[in-house]
Amino acid sequence: MEKETRAVFIGGVQVGGGAPVVVQSMTNTKTTDIEKTCAQISRLAQNGCELVRVAVPDEESVQALAGILKETPIPLIADIHFDYRLALGSIAAGVHGIRINPGNIGSPKRVEAIIKAARERNIPIRIGVNSGSLPEEKIKEFGSPGAEAMVDTLADYVRFFEEREFFHIKLSVKSTSVLETITANREVSSHFPYPIHLGLTEAGTLRRGLVNSVAALAPLLLDGIGDTVRISLTEDPACEVRATWDLLRAVGLRRRGLNIYSCPTCGRCEIELEKMVKEIEKATEGIQKDLNIAVMGCSVNGPGEAREADLGLAGGRGFGVIFSKGKPLGTYPADKLIQVFVEKIKEFPG
Numbered sequence: 001m002e003k004e005t006r007a008v009f010i011g012g013v014q015v016g017g018g019a020p021v022v023v024q025s026m027t028n029t030k031t032t033d034i035e036k037t038c039a040q041i042s043r044l045a046q047n048g049c050e051l052v053r054v055a056v057p058d059e060e061s062v063q064a065l066a067g068i069l070k071e072t073p074i075p076l077i078a079d080i081h082f083d084y085r086l087a088l089g090s091i092a093a094g095v096h097g098i099r100i101n102p103g104n105i106g107s108p109k110r111v112e113a114i115i116k117a118a119r120e121r122n123i124p125i126r127i128g129v130n131s132g133s134l135p136e137e138k139i140k141e142f143g144s145p146g147a148e149a150m151v152d153t154l155a156d157y158v159r160f161f162e163e164r165e166f167f168h169i170k171l172s173v174k175s176t177s178v179l180e181t182i183t184a185n186r187e188v189s190s191h192f193p194y195p196i197h198l199g200l201t202e203a204g205t206l207r208r209g210l211v212n213s214v215a216a217l218a219p220l221l222l223d224g225i226g227d228t229v230r231i232s233l234t235e236d237p238a239c240e241v242r243a244t245w246d247l248l249r250a251v252g253l254r255r256r257g258l259n260i261y262s263c264p265t266c267g268r269c270e271i272e273l274e275k276m277v278k279e280i281e282k283a284t285e286g287i288q289k290d291l292n293i294a295v296m297g298c299s300v301n302g303p304g305e306a307r308e309a310d311l312g313l314a315g316g317r318g319f320g321v322i323f324s325k326g327k328p329l330g331t332y333p334a335d336k337l338i339q340v341f342v343e344k345i346k347e348f349p350g
Contacts, residue, residue, distance in 0.1 A: 003224045005195040008124040008168055011075030011096035013050055015124075015170060015227050016195030021253050022228040023244045024197070025237045026053040026079070031061040031068070038071040040237065045073045046286065047241040048256050051228060053077040053099060062089035069094050077126070084110035091117040097170075099126040102157045103135055115166045124168045127161070129154045130201050131175035147184035150175065151191070158192060169194050170228070174201035178216040185220050195227035202232070209233040210243055221251045255290045258345070261309075262295040269297035271315035276338060283342045291348060311348055313341050324348070 007017025015022055025044050029036040031054045041052050056062055056078045069076055077097040078090035084105050087098055091114075098118060102111050118125050131145040134153055142149040150173045161169055171194050173184040181200050188196060200209075200216045213231040220226050231243045248254035262277045263269075277295050284293075294309035298316075312323040320337040322329045322344060332340050 003189055005227055006167070006193050008170055008195060010051055010077065010124055013075050015051075019227070021221070021226055021248055022050045023048055023241060023248070023254075024051040024053065024228045024230045025049045025240045025244075026230065026232075027055070028237055031055055031057075032064045034064050034067040034071075037064070037068055041068070041072050041074065041076075043238055044241055047238045048245050048288070049074060049237075049241045051075050051077060051097075053079050055079050056086050056090050057081070059086070059089070062086055062093060065090055065093040065095060080105075080114075082106075084114055087114045088117050091121050091123065094121075095123070097124050097126065099128050101128050101130070101133055102160065103129075103153065104133060108160070111160065112164065115161065115164055118168070119166060122168070124170055125161075125166070126170040126172060126197060127154065127157050128172045128174070128197075129157070130173075131177070131180065132201070145175075146177075147173075147175070147180045147187060150180070150184045151187045154188060155191070158194070167194075170197055171195070172197040172199065174199050176200070176202050178212055181216045182219055185225055186223070189223075189225045196225060197228045197230070198226040199230045199232055205234045206239065209235070213243070214247055217247060218251055221248070221253060257288050258284055258291050258293050260284075260293040260295065263297050265297050269315070270317040271297055271320065271334060273297035273315065276315070279338050280342060283338070284345055287345065289345075289348065291345070293345065311341070311344055313337065 004018050005016035008015050013022060027037055027040050029040050031037055044052055052074055054076060075096035077099055078095045079099045080087040082104050087100060091098060105111050129150050131150060134145045134149050138149045138153050139145050154171060154173055171188055171192060173188055175181045185196060198217050198220055200213045204212060217229060229244050231240050233240050245256050249259060260281055262273060265273050280295060291310040294312035296314045314321045318334050319331055321331050322341055
């Protein structure tokens with residue numbers, strides 16, 4: 001059951017307060033390259049990204065924000081470390097949210113200056129704590145940079161913000177450890193009413209990153225924990241967005257775009273299924289209809305499973321059968337099968 005948290009608004013996007021879990025990603029372009037950054041944000045949005053974060057490591061990046069804000073189709077969050085003046089400049093430029101780790105900003109007065117500026121612009125601040133950047137005293141106190149140290153550090157920061165009557169906050173605790181991430185976020189959820197951003201920091205490349213992220217995030221989402229989500233990958237950020245949507249669909253929280261599933265193949269397979277599925281995925285990448293698409297490789301389970309989908313394909317030796325809602329639409333030669341199937345997907349209402 002979803003835990004309802006306080007609502008905050010990042011641009012026009014509601015986070016928490018009963019709103020659907022929001023899909024987030026981060027650009028990997030140089031923020032100073034306005035053209036490339038805007039192009040990547042546009043592509044992320046086309047793939048379903050609803051909030052995007054950009055790195056702001058220097059004054060040149062701050063100066064680039066105005067140009068990016070003119071073009072971005074989704075709310076923009078500035079990621080700030082170390083220099084509070086970069087946060088102030090980003091807020092003045094008009095970003096829709098700020099992400100900081102108060103522990104690396106410096107003196108309390110500098111954090112207070114960020115709070116004051118965010119209050120004036122009515123934008124939220126995400127308080128981010130990572131296992132790799134905890135205060136040394138916390139690591140010594142708890143013996144490791146694990147869940148206890150992360151949650152205790154976050155509690156100190158939240159108290160600081162609350163004492164200054166700033167409640168327009170979102171929280172995140174991230175670790176490279178799946179189990180520590182789960183434990184920490186459950187603790188945060190039980191102690192604080194604020195929306196939570198979920199992610200596994202430095203998750204890894206595509207295969208390992210997906211496995212680790214799903215292992216960490218699915219249990220939390222099924223517990224009703226999490227208001228924004230990012231699957232972090234050493235990969236094209238668009239892959240993060242598509243993977244996040246796949247995860248949210250799998251746990252029954254959001255549905256967007258095609259759900260393409262296929263059999264793992266075996267000795268009965270009579271077609272080049274792996275190649276076929278990849279070609280179908282590529283050809284339908286921009287389609288956002290909420291459809292279940294089955295691509296099966298043989299005549300044993302293929303026809304039955306394909307019939308369960310909105311559109312299904314069951315391959316045979318040199319041919320394939322296409323189904324729609326359980327009814328066969330026709331049998332097609334192998335060299336025409338993908339073309340016809342993609343056309344059927346595009347034509348299908350949804």
